[in-house]
Amino acid sequence: MERLSNVSARLKEYRDIKGLTLSDLEKLINIPAQTLNRYELSQRVPKIDTAIEIAEKLSINPLWLQGYNVGMYEEAPPLNLSEDASIKYEKLVEMLGLFTDEEWNKLMEYATLLITARQNQKDEK
Numbered sequence: 001m002e003r004l005s006n007v008s009a010r011l012k013e014y015r016d017i018k019g020l021t022l023s024d025l026e027k028l029i030n031i032p033a034q035t036l037n038r039y040e041l042s043q044r045v046p047k048i049d050t051a052i053e054i055a056e057k058l059s060i061n062p063l064w065l066q067g068y069n070v071g072m073y074e075e076a077p078p079l080n081l082s083e084d085a086s087i088k089y090e091k092l093v094e095m096l097g098l099f100t101d102e103e104w105n106k107l108m109e110y111a112t113l114l115i116t117a118r119q120n121q122k123d124e125k
Contacts, residue, residue, distance in 0.1 A: 001063070001068050001069060001070065002068065002069045003066070003067045003068050003069075004067055004068070004069050005067035006042070006066075006067045007039060007045060007046060007051055007065060007066060007067065008039060008040050008041070008042040008045075009067065010064065010065050010066070010067055011025075011036065011039055011040050011054075011065070012040045014058065014060065014065075014072075017072075017097070017098065018099075018100050018101070019100050020100070021033075022036050022037055022040075028057060028058065028101070029053075029054050029057040029058065030057075031050075031054070051065055051066060059073070060072050060073060061073060072097060073093075073097060
């Protein structure tokens with residue numbers, strides 16, 4: 001495992017991917033925006049416990065946050081999928097990482113509606 005980056009760059013990268021401001025991130029992880037700004041500017045480095053806590057609150061891989069060449073999200077257990085389903089799964093995982101929290105919540109609401117509608121159709125038969 002190789003270290004390619006640092007917490008400073010990865011926090012900024014996470015914010016850019018999610019379209020978040022420092023204030024938005026402050027609300028998510030309960031660390032003052034000023035402190036987060038200092039982390040991003042490499043004026044301060046979070047202690048390891050703080051970095052792990054940040055990663056947990058953001059549901060990201062703590063090793064990714066520390067700059068290692070691992071995926072942003074914890075690796076999912078391997079699935080037994082056909083090749084076509086496997087390709088669809090990989091695309092889905094990649095796409096899900098691009099959603100903001102608000103978009104994710106809307107997506108989950110929609111998925112719940114679809115599942116409920118399918119279940120209702122089965123129950124009517």
